[in-house]
Amino acid sequence: FVPTTTNFRSANRWTIKAKDTSFTRNLMMKLGADDKVILIGVAADSGCGKSTFMRRLTNIFGGSNVGPLGGGFDNGGWETNTLVSDTTTVICLDDYHANDRSGRKVTGRTALEAAEQNFDLMYEQLKALKEGKTVAKPIYNHVNGTLDRPEEVVPTPIVIVEGLHPWYDARVKDLLDYTIYLDISDEIKRAWKIQRDMAERGWTLEQVEAEIEKRKPDFNKFVGPQKEVADSVIQVLPTELTNDPEGKILRVRLIQKETGDYQPVYLFDQGSTVSWIPCGTKLTCSYPGIKLGSGPDRWFDNAVNVVEMDGQFDKLEELAYVEKHLGNTASKYDGEITAQMLKNKGAPGTLNGSGLFQTIVSLKIREVYEKLSGKKVDASVKAPVAA
Numbered sequence: 001f002v003p004t005t006t007n008f009r010s011a012n013r014w015t016i017k018a019k020d021t022s023f024t025r026n027l028m029m030k031l032g033a034d035d036k037v038i039l040i041g042v043a044a045d046s047g048c049g050k051s052t053f054m055r056r057l058t059n060i061f062g063g064s065n066v067g068p069l070g071g072g073f074d075n076g077g078w079e080t081n082t083l084v085s086d087t088t089t090v091i092c093l094d095d096y097h098a099n100d101r102s103g104r105k106v107t108g109r110t111a112l113e114a115a116e117q118n119f120d121l122m123y124e125q126l127k128a129l130k131e132g133k134t135v136a137k138p139i140y141n142h143v144n145g146t147l148d149r150p151e152e153v154v155p156t157p158i159v160i161v162e163g164l165h166p167w168y169d170a171r172v173k174d175l176l177d178y179t180i181y182l183d184i185s186d187e188i189k190r191a192w193k194i195q196r197d198m199a200e201r202g203w204t205l206e207q208v209e210a211e212i213e214k215r216k217p218d219f220n221k222f223v224g225p226q227k228e229v230a231d232s233v234i235q236v237l238p239t240e241l242t243n244d245p246e247g248k249i250l251r252v253r254l255i256q257k258e259t260g261d262y263q264p265v266y267l268f269d270q271g272s273t274v275s276w277i278p279c280g281t282k283l284t285c286s287y288p289g290i291k292l293g294s295g296p297d298r299w300f301d302n303a304v305n306v307v308e309m310d311g312q313f314d315k316l317e318e319l320a321y322v323e324k325h326l327g328n329t330a331s332k333y334d335g336e337i338t339a340q341m342l343k344n345k346g347a348p349g350t351l352n353g354s355g356l357f358q359t360i361v362s363l364k365i366r367e368v369y370e371k372l373s374g375k376k377v378d379a380s381v382k383a384p385v386a387a
């Protein structure tokens with residue numbers, strides 16, 4: 001089941017027919033009795049690229065065996081926010097909204113308020129999944145704003161929960177083995193949300209702009225503070241290489257705490273501060289080019305290591321030249337990052353640091369799973385056979 005545009009109802013949702021369900025479900029690696037399930041949290045505001053990142057990650061883990069879970073309790077067409085590969089399941093936490101859109105009109109609260117989330121059910125079901133149990137998870141329909149009939153979710157070795165509040169509730173936070181926050185600058189986030197909500201959720205420009213304004217206080221109160229305690233942050237900022245009013249060229253920073261299971265990615269040599277413009281005979285660059293950096297930094301009260309990229313590639317295959325100078329990437333062979341990026345070259349952000357660091361973080365999640373479970377996960381794109 002290779003995702004195609006015809007399977008997309010929106011960036012967040014897949015529409016499939018019942019026949020795909022068994023195919024998708026049969027792909028999933030069956031958990032052994034002693035198998036450990038690790039739980040990863042991905043947090044960000046609405047429109048920040050969580051679903052886009054999760055599709056890239058699911059493709060990286062599952063090779064071509066990727067698809068929507070589907071499998072609801074009826075056998076008609078089925079819509080789901082849940083994405084699976086043979087090793088991973090991605091759950092959208094909007095499915096734990098306490099009310100549907102009409103219910104929020106009654107309460108007068110936005111979807112970003114903590115009081116609008118069913119944290120008791122979220123904790124109960126994520127705890128069950130981590131214990132290897134199957135759950136009947138509700139589905140939030142982003143197109144018509146309703147809470148749809150539940151779908152059966154069977155745990156895979158890696159379960160990723162993405163949404164507005166993955167570690168807002170202390171009980172859920174304690175279940176998470178690793179956390180990633182997507183910190184997108186206001187102007188870029190606004191452009192992405194407008195683009196998506198108009199194209200895929202049927203909103204008008206005026207409606208999306210009004211919703212963005214209405215939600216700001218609740219974002220600052222309930223969602224944004226999670227970034228201070230995340231294990232890593234992918235930060236997307238406007239470029240510093242040139243004046244770019246359209247926000248098409250991105251400066252992307254991977255901000256990483258060092259934890260027992262996570263050794264930060266670096267450029268050239270660990271702990272040094274490096275700034276590198278790789279454009280030249282090995283890397284083709286059109287204006288304004290590419291600038292990479294790496295080194296120790298601070299993130300709120302934490303010592304961190306940052307690796308960053310400003311600008312974009314012209315030729316993705318030349319990424320292998322940059323990849324050679326990255327350390328601690330958790331790749332299983334020289335060139336795996338480039339190979340995974342080429343496999344997902346149609347995804348948004350592929351030519352800039354957002355696709356690069358999402359790919360690296362996906363490989364690091366694989367490494368965290370291997371460290372915690374003692375199991376191995378093969379690279380889904382095999383190393384080229386030496387000539």
Ligand SMILES: Nc1ncnc2c1ncn2[C@@H]1O[C@H](COP(=O)(O)OP(=O)(O)O)[C@@H](O)[C@H]1O
Pocket residue numbers: 011012044045046047048049050051052053192193195196348349350354355
């Ligand atoms: N790295 C990126 N570069 C450019 N556009 C992106 C990137 N990531 C996401 N987008 C776009 O931003 C919009 C919102 O992305 P989405 O993944 O739906 O966000 P979320 O799931 O956080 O609400 C979509 O139109 C998507 O194509």
Ligand SMILES: O=C(COP(=O)(O)O)[C@H](O)[C@H](O)COP(=O)(O)O
Pocket residue numbers: 012045046047048050094101111140141142145163164
């Ligand atoms: O903002 C989000 C998160 O979705 P995402 O992160 O995918 O944008 C809410 O789930 C919906 O917007 C609900 O409100 P409504 O359906 O009324 O917009």
